[in-house]
Amino acid sequence: VGGVTFAYIGGRLLHGLGVVLAVTTVVFFATRFIGDPVRTALPITATEEQAEEYRRILGLDQPLLEQYATYLADVARLDFGESILYAPEPAASLVLDALPATLTLVVSSFALALLLGLPLGAIAALRPGSWIDNVVVTLSLAGLSMPAFWFAQLLILLFALRLGILPTSGSGSVSHIVLPMITLGVPLAGRISQLVRSSMLDELTKLYILAARARGLSSRAIFLRHLMRNVLVAISSFVTFEIARAFVGATLIAEVVFAYPGIGQLAIQAGKANDVVLLSAVVLIASILVVLLNLASDILRGLIDPRVRVAG
């Protein structure tokens, strides 16, 4: 595929499977030791006998290794069992139902971040030390420094209460995604613009730029074909990492503040209720996504940058 060998993809897939297995193991044992889910699910007046009975119903009375073997077999079929909080709803379907909302949020946030971060970083790098550079750097630092929950509330105050042009929270229409998208996207745009600025400043000092100029290439061609290509290679790893981070945590705050029904909100509910089944499903499905994302990123980088096309 575009110079990236199947052996390379296979190797990355195997590596990803190993990561998922390790996460599965960690999640299983961690959720068994963070507290007794049975006691959380039952009213506080429940007796020990009642708790034992419920433990038996959930299959938590079996030896731990036996539970682990059953768990692995079930997870292989993406069958995590019934959520304790949402019983009898299967945990996997709850997560898969919530996933499109989170995907939409993540994709739109990154689109916004790239839309803002790339040009602003480029402008700053092309006019180093100018007022526009100072403004971009200051704004990006401000975006980076703002706590997400505070920024989110400011956005609600401005757009929903003061201007009355956007809903405070919820889902169901495109307008509902605007504020969570800005909450996630703006700080990210700050990071991207800083990275683009520093990468461009680095690249501008390199010989291939001079060589390209000597070959008579136009500034536009140098910028688009040479400079931005190398800058994109530099930021692609960062973007992959940030997308992975968004899936496993960064969306939590935005989803809770804006009552946006994604997997972040589901994870918070599962954590509060000590629903180990649902929590496992959220973490594992998110980790599978991250592994796939990394694989896609590796292939993409191979396509952009011939140096990383490694066989096997």
Place this chain on the structure above:
Amino acid sequence: MFRTLYGIAEQEAAKQKPTHGKESHVMRGQIRSGGRRARVPRFAAIVGSALLVSAVLAGVSASAPMSDAQSASSLRVAMAGPSIPFEPQGGNSDHRYMHNILDNVYETLVATGPNGGLVPLLASKMPVPINRHTWRIKIRSGISFSNGEPLNAAAVVYSIRRVNRPEILATADFRDNFEYLTGAREVDRLTVDVTTRSPFSGFLITLTTLRIMPPNYASRSNAFLTRPIGTGPYVLASGTGNGPFVLRANPRYWGPKPTITNVNVRVIPDPNTRISALRAGEVDLIADLSPDARASVPKVIATTGRETPTLSLNTRSGITADVRVRRALNYATNKTALLSLSAGLGAVPKCQFLTPAAFGHNPRLRPYPFDPGRARTLLSQAGASGRTITIAVAGFRFAGASDLAQAVAANWRAVGLNVNVQQQTTNDEFIGALNAKGDKRPDALYTPLTIVDLTTHVRFMLSDGALSSFSHPEVDAALRQGLRTLNTERRLALYQEALEVACNAAGFIHMVHPPTLWGASRRVSWSAPRADGAMTYTGMRVSG
């Protein structure tokens, strides 16, 4: 600063490429000048486009939240948590939000009336015991479920038998009560006899929690977990899990037709966002309003809740085994000041778990007055001055618990005790302490209790009660006799007697009855908000 940093970068570049440094600089300038005309407008266009898209989206959305806002027949509500699959008998603290839906869809045979007393609802009159183990229920005629199934003896028998299945009992909030119900049989089309394990004085209060289901619909599949069908004033038109939920007036409803015919319930977990949604006019009513936030909403609807955060003192061992110490702790606790933690709202308990609306409440009791001098004297007499006492509190589980415990600890330190506030961090730790006896039980354990009838909570007071750290033979005798007594007046008298003895023995420190608060727009009125915090929309009015 950035200019300086840039200068440093330039110098570094010049060092690395001495022969091309100048050219590089020129190069950069050329790219910059060459691209300026073409790119800057493009960047501006891109950013402008993004803003334009946002503005269009905003324009699309601006009308959405206001679409059904001005109708007197519609109400928009925000609650704090998800309504999980609608098991009619399910319920612990994680399930409490579903009552905001289910209490409007299902009905019970007996209900709690506006003044706290019990009244027949689906029963045509109050059920009566026909012998010591059997109660007879007469059902109203002419009622049907919203799917057309008739309400009859078969439906009541089905619903009563269902609650004793192990999988239902496992998480049923009123499991202790349901376990008393051993059988139900049809006497005729509208009469049912229910047998109990032993003479069961809590039968009527149990019926207030037992939702009646349509047997044909409920036995066919688990569809009722997502589409509940009841006899109540509303039907669930759509919604599950995190909502939004749409309730419509039940056209088959047998009682007075609700004036609000459409209710839209949203889940907004963040308390600040809930308030913003109310202020922005997106919703008319928000639940779980914090006392601190009452100035932020147009209108506050409040009621004294049923919960009584209590410190259960260990009367069997340790420093609190001495009644003088326990009384001293009660005198040392400034309960009126504790109310300031809930902005002065709520009430001071009258030396008992129960609010005035609960069955068993003893109106003759008075809280121990705040009297630090008397507390010091009693502690001195008991030789307890300067000794260490431990308050265990599961602050992670109960909102506001840690603040209450710290405030009480400060009161106790002021009378010369060394107080250790032990934060429990897991459910196992809390439940372990609650079930512990003797030395293993903390001196004072934070225990929030919500009681509608003392019958359901005697286990906290009986000497051999699984969750009790209290022991008093007179209390045991009165409670046991009360449990066996089916005559309501006699049972009430016995419970009141037990509570009076328990108050004198100072086995508990009943701290506050916290308020239940809702935020509302000015067009919403609610004549009788429920103490348990559940929202029933028939009692509400919305002005147009």
